[in-house]
Amino acid sequence: MLVINKIEEVKVVVNEWRQKGLSIGFVPTMGALHQGHLTLVKQAVKENDKVIVSVFVNPVQFNNPRDLETYPRTLDADVAMLQEVDCDMVFAPTAKEMYPTAESTSANYDLGGLDEVMEGAYRPGHFQGVVLVVDKLLRITQPYKAYFGKKDYQQLVIIKHMVATLGLPIQIVPVPIVREADGLAMSSRNRRLTEVQRQVAPTIFKSLEWIKTHCQAKTVTELEQAAVKQLETAGFKVDYVSIVDRLSLQTLSPEQKPVHAVVCVAAYLGEVRLIDNMELGS
Numbered sequence: 001m002l003v004i005n006k007i008e009e010v011k012v013v014v015n016e017w018r019q020k021g022l023s024i025g026f027v028p029t030m031g032a033l034h035q036g037h038l039t040l041v042k043q044a045v046k047e048n049d050k051v052i053v054s055v056f057v058n059p060v061q062f063n064n065p066r067d068l069e070t071y072p073r074t075l076d077a078d079v080a081m082l083q084e085v086d087c088d089m090v091f092a093p094t095a096k097e098m099y100p101t102a103e104s105t106s107a108n109y110d111l112g113g114l115d116e117v118m119e120g121a122y123r124p125g126h127f128q129g130v131v132l133v134v135d136k137l138l139r140i141t142q143p144y145k146a147y148f149g150k151k152d153y154q155q156l157v158i159i160k161h162m163v164a165t166l167g168l169p170i171q172i173v174p175v176p177i178v179r180e181a182d183g184l185a186m187s188s189r190n191r192r193l194t195e196v197q198r199q200v201a202p203t204i205f206k207s208l209e210w211i212k213t214h215c216q217a218k219t220v221t222e223l224e225q226a227a228v229k230q231l232e233t234a235g236f237k238v239d240y241v242s243i244v245d246r247l248s249l250q251t252l253s254p255e256q257k258p259v260h261a262v263v264c265v266a267a268y269l270g271e272v273r274l275i276d277n278m279e280l281g282s
């Protein structure tokens with residue numbers, strides 16, 4: 001497995017692979033890998049001749065400096081895990097390599113308002129930073145297919161929108177959420193939870209399941225309010241519980257029953273901010 005940190009070196013290998021007619025699959029990550037990430041990589045290995053995984057904690061998408069500072073970084077362990085699942089190349093650039101100048105960090109993509117709701121409302125500029133780095137990474141790695149987890153549901157919708165509006169010849173492959181046995185969605189941030197917080201954290205999954213069970217019988221407002229209460233009672237500070245249309249991410253009217261919807265949650269346990277979601281209806 002190649003471990004590369006220079007863009008030009010990646011391009012040389014990618015050109016060789018493409019000239020040989022080999023298909024390339026790409027999985028962008030911020031490292032601190034867990035089974036959720038590895039599920040994406042394993043699917044990519046099955047569906048492509050060559051697989052590239054990027055490990056890059058993208059400073060431009062962090063609106064909270066403390067979150068950036070405390071984000072776990074475990075490159076040696078990541079490389080060992082990727083070797084085990086037959087990844088072909090790890091691209092682990094420095095911030096300077098990705099953003100050589102101050103201007104190269106600025107982004108102004110038209111994301112059709114998809115970036116203004118939920119995570120976008122609570123993390124201003126976050127999705128501009130995500131789209132900027134994914135756009136750069138896709139241009140460097142030139143994949144046929146790129147894999148994104150449904151764990152970051154809004155991000156997936158926005159990346160699909162970006163690829164469609166820029167006309168990039170890349171298939172975006174969504175991968176279902178991978179959960180711990182007790183329902184907690186796997187996340188690099190979970191390792192920052194204390195033992196007690198870790199016991200409480202699956203309440204998010206329970207609230208999502210509660211909404212799914214009751215979504216035909218109650219209104220959107222009733223469902224959202226009940227879930228917020230469940231989470232607050234368990235000790236969370238809730239940013240939002242939002243039931244939205246799966247494609248437009250627009251809120252449903254309060255009296256509507258959720259069909260072809262998704263419920264998205266963001267909530268803090270202490271300093272750790274967790275997100276999760278579940279698709280509702282058919």
Ligand code: AMP
Nearest residue numbers: 029030031036148149151152177178186
């Ligand atoms: P991150 O390193 O958090 O930026 O995640 C890299 C990719 O892995 C993103 O497409 C995430 O949505 C995906 N991912 C992270 N955790 C999970 C999970 N528990 N299940 C499925 N995909 C995940």
